[in-house]
Amino acid sequence: MIYQRAFEFARAMLSEERFEHSLSTAKYGYRLGKQYGVDPERVYLTGLLHDVARELPASSLLLHARKQGIILRKEEKTCPFLLHGKVAAFIVRKELGIKDKGVLDGIASHIVGRRHWTKLEQIVYLADKVEPTRVYPSAGIVRKLLEEGEFERALLEGLRNAIVYAAQTRGWIVDTETVVVFNEITKTQA
Numbered sequence: 001m002i003y004q005r006a007f008e009f010a011r012a013m014l015s016e017e018r019f020e021h022s023l024s025t026a027k028y029g030y031r032l033g034k035q036y037g038v039d040p041e042r043v044y045l046t047g048l049l050h051d052v053a054r055e056l057p058a059s060s061l062l063l064h065a066r067k068q069g070i071i072l073r074k075e076e077k078t079c080p081f082l083l084h085g086k087v088a089a090f091i092v093r094k095e096l097g098i099k100d101k102g103v104l105d106g107i108a109s110h111i112v113g114r115r116h117w118t119k120l121e122q123i124v125y126l127a128d129k130v131e132p133t134r135v136y137p138s139a140g141i142v143r144k145l146l147e148e149g150e151f152e153r154a155l156l157e158g159l160r161n162a163i164v165y166a167a168q169t170r171g172w173i174v175d176t177e178t179v180v181v182f183n184e185i186t187k188t189q190a
């Protein structure tokens with residue numbers, strides 16, 4: 001039941017293209033959940049809803065954030081787009097009555113990651129970045145690592161790509177949270 005409502009809600013909030021991306025994130029995340037021992041249905045739901053605030057204008061994201069009492073990080077002040085995860089988590093709790101903290105955290109952290117994040121969050125982060133409609137070359141490398149069961153390496157690669165992409169794109173910023181998470185994992189793998 002909640003899946004149908006979530007499906008309709010995401011479709012109503014998003015352009016066709018971004019809805020397709022959300023559906024693809026949900027389906028790919030479901031597969032990864034099964035492969036890596038995380039409840040695939042919860043991953044699916046998180047993927048389906050992760051971007052519902054993605055098309056709200058910056059002014060609306062900032063207004064939502066203020067209403068929720070979110071203390072803005074420096075990056076979020078510079079680039080309100082980075083709030084669309086946290087705002088989406090708030091919206092789906094309110095509009096769809098979703099209370100599953102794991103799902104809400106997965107929606108909130110999908111853009112830049114989060115220190116001490118759960119496996120579900122990591123899966124959603126990767127599914128968002130490399131679901132099959134993502135065709136940039138490094139997405140294929142991460143998908144291959146995931147297929148081969150190399151989850152930690154895939155995660156490190158996904159985070160590295162995100163940092164490099166942000167640094168190389170004019171007008172973007174590198175979010176320090178992603179750098180912290182990247183360093184945490186690099187340390188783990190040393």
Ligand SMILES: [Fe+2]
Pocket residue numbers: 050051054084110111
């Ligand atoms: Fe997003």
Ligand SMILES: [Fe+2]
Pocket residue numbers: 021025050051128
């Ligand atoms: Fe997304």
